Amino acid sequence: MSRIDDDNDLSVIGYLLFKKVVIEGANTISSPLTYGFPAITGFLGSFHAMSRKMADDEILSEVSLGGVLLACHDCQPHMYRPNTYNNYTFNQTRNPIKKDGKTASIIEEGKCRLVMTFVVEILGSDHLTDEQQDYAKQKTIQWLQQQRMAGGSVQGLARFEPVQFFDSHDIGSVIPQLLPAFVLMDAQDEFTQIIDTVKKEKPDTTPLDVLIDVCALHHIPETQKNGDTKWLTTSRKSGHGWLVPIPIGYQGISELFEAGTMQNVRNPEYPSQYVEAIYSLGKWVYPQRLGSIGGDNDIANAFWRYRYDVSDALYLLTQKQAL
Template sequence: MNHYILIDHVQVQDANAIAGFTWGFPSITHFLGFAHLLQRKMKAHSQFSDIELGGCAVISHDQRTSTYQHGSSVSFTQSRNPPYLDSHDKKSPPPIIEEGKMSMTVSLLIEVKDSIAQYGQALEAWINKQCYLQRLAGGSIQNVKSVSLFSIKSEDTASIRALQRRLLPGFVLINRSELLSQHLEQLQETDSSIELFDAWIDFIGLKRRARPAYELINQHLTQLAKDKNDFAINLLDKWQQHLKTSYDSDNIPKDLLNYFTNMSDTANKQHKALISQWQHYINPDLTTPAQWEYQPKPNKGYLVPIMCGYKAISDVIDNEEVLGTRDNETEVCFVEAVHSIGEWRSVHRFKSLDTINNAMWQYHYAPNWYLCSQQQSFDVIDNSIDNRNDDIIIQDPTEF
């Protein structure tokens, strides 16, 4: 039996929308930090000090970034807070400090190591109060719909369906780092110079590619296939399969090449425009009319770039050697953000206890690495801080 705390539909205002290279949703470290602070407060509370929290699943219900669009670009809405300072010349306003903010509604499903049913409403009320005293992703918590304690047995499908109903409509964030590793291997089979960053960009970029105009070719082959001739039907099928792939003049099916070559030899005025378009299709130049096609991402699914931790880029430094630290005691280490690939999945896909547990994000610590993942065991790619070529992005969670 597994035990959970559900903090349901938390409304957050002015949360941090920027995470490393990415923007649009806070880093997963914010949510684990929220659960970690809750754990520390429990340890300091005499009644709840025995409670041990585990992983945390993040379910998004709504999000609105504070942005505006001008032309083809998007900018964050900025403000001056406060508009004037006593120490500032009031003839000129203070400068704007750029920051990305968003409002969101999320639910947190936190794993608990042992049963907490005996605490009942007292724990629920205490957690509800602590939520309002904490910040989530730097934002202010405006409302919490409810806090619930519950347990689920592996065969208890009724409880799982009840959890689904409470979280719908909602999307849970899943770690898909293995897709990045697989895509990198596929790219390096044809080009060994491809780096991990290039593979990562393929998942986040909105790419379009030009294909020479082909409407006359398509109309001709479609009309030809209406005669239900096996050769014509096969020719149309190969043409349609060709259109499903990215345009490459070297990968045009031979049957199509042979067909239009023979047509060129016996072409009449009726097919002159068709043959001209075919010649431009197989040998495009700068004057060739084109149609722009969206290039799909390497894998299916609602895939997004995510920030999931930090990588050390310096040795641990004594506090006295660094100026401007937050306190005068804690040692200092400079870090870079670690990025990976995530996927938003609807909570209706919570079909079993395993799928729920696989959605739980957890901390992982290793020399020079501070990561969040949904895997229990890791091996570190490289513990050194000197080799930084590919350290900025997770390649595969099993390799840390």
């Protein structure tokens, strides 16, 4: 199942590539514990909104959007520090004064500038004609620039061929279009390996301890033969690639309330539930490593999709076909 709005009757009939999308003011605080690259939900939510617009379009009503591949060319958090020994702080904006002339309070935010390439699955029952492909590229680039993405505004796309269509059997041709960038992959397997390794040393270690340990650098002094001290820097993620902590969804921590029961929710017409963030590890992979059919880094496994487990109240983002 790969359809964003949970329809199992459709299959992948092609891909839309949005090349070098410049996003200004994206939310760089991805969860209560992590910052840097925006949360994956910020991108999938934007394409989910685009998929709903397709459903209302007469020409594109028979297709929808599925999984999303995220390739990052550049990410610049808006931060500042006066010198190399100080901590970074987010740059804040001064809001206009209020009606009574008093200074408006500052709500601390973290913003960043992104240059991203997205590859999005197109789901349907029949292949698109050339006219439908051209129309889809025209409409999606219009919708992309009209809506928010990860809390930021789309400032522009690549000058040449900003939106491209690829047939489902031509997925390998997408890889050169991603260069130079890094593709965000799921690293739960690596996370499990590191947890098993750490638990052999410290059986009482929790997965959260391991997640924090992966983010840390350990500076270990080593005395040389001449009496001098040499500091060695080690990390738990050494040998596993470029690992980063990421939120991958939410865990329900309350019962599911009927629509209209919970006050002050964004969409009162839907059931609501209190949740907390779920964390795992992601891995930045160079696009040239993708493409091995059937391998761990098969590009077909690089698309992030929604998953919902009703029994455990899990709202997940995953690249795996099954939980």
